[in-house]
């Protein structure tokens with residue numbers, strides 16, 4: 001049975017010991033994936049050209065047409081769009097912009113994201129888009145081991161946030177779904193304890209914070225709570241093994257990294273039980289990985305900017321959207337039997353990338369080093385300054401309460417380790433435990449004091 005034939009009836013849910021949600025789709029050959037994607041791409045581009053005034057004008061101006069697409073590589077003829085495009089077109093053709101390719105009567109849901117300018121840009125869905133999305137979320141949850149027997153506690157924001165409805169994917173899968181939303185930590189712990197939730201979704205920072213909060217309140221996350229699976233997204237931490245291991249130790253649970261894009265789906269990729277990369281929503285989104293300077297594709301496995309093209313989402317097609325995320329991919333088959341491309345890591349945002357004395361540095365690289373050393377708490381902060389026209393990086397870390405040695409030794413060890421991993425030798429400040437602010441949402445880990453450079 002194809003994914004498109006699946007209906008919202010309980011009979012469509014596989015038996016709990018079935019390894020795949022949609023075996024035929026998920027284990028097909030790479031050649032079949034490419035054929036499927038090309039077929040979807042050709043249809044989707046024709047739909048965009050016919051329905052969206054923006055795409056028709058932009059492609060006419062660029063001298064390209066959907067009929068020219070004979071292979072997946074032909075997508076490279078088409079012009080990029082950016083977050084700025086979405087904002088401008090929404091202002092030019094309110095309220096949803098002219099990238100929209102369907103009549104408004106067909107739109108049933110919008111999510112929105114505000115970004116740095118504060119103008120919320122809307123991401124519309126038709127009923128079919130929404131069903132496709134939830135089928136994908138169910139498939140992804142299934143790959144991470146969620147089953148109808150689970151009690152899934154969804155603690156993401158529902159207010160216009162594209163992560164909110166993902167709970168319906170868990171519900172479609174048959175899990176008992178608890179729509180908790182963003183509530184204070186004490187309340188969330190009470191809900192999780194009262195209903196003995198077995199799975200939860202949050203950010204890596206918050207998973208850690210919540211576990212520490214539980215312990216402070218006399219709740220042992222391993223014994224008093226039943227959480228066995230933690231889905232995380234929104235920060236690179238879930239793909240950093242050191243961070244994942246420490247959250248897993250704290251909770252006695254398994255952590256799965258998920259990746260979402262506010263302008264497309266709440267999650268577009270997620271880890272299977274193998275946890276080697278995130279299986280990509282390959283039948284929904286065509287991914288290119290490009291050198292951000294030249295726009296040329298990088299070799300498989302190399303880092304580059306993720307550029308996305310939707311393949312089905314009909315309300316507002318996204319064609320060659322520059323995500324600003326620096327990622328790497330593999331198309332090697334996974335040990336789980338799934339054949340979809342895997343996102344090997346989201347190394348950071350282009351916006352987050354620091355250039356220290358000519359070396360590219362992502363905060364996630366620092367995090368991996370900080371979390372590996374158990375004489376540190378794992379919390380960290382980067383302070384970048386410009387002194388005498390040179391960039392100086394200071395990394396602030398906290399010594400663990402159990403560490404009894406000298407701060408100087410600890411700082412030297414950390415600086416050397418970081419230098420060997422990143423090529424940057426920072427100044428290191430060792431702070432007492434519990435000095436740095438604990439994140440309750442996405443952590444602010446970088447303080448850039450170089451005036452005007454990255455503002």
Ligand SMILES: [Zn+2]
Nearest residue numbers: 272274334336
């Ligand atoms: Zn896998």
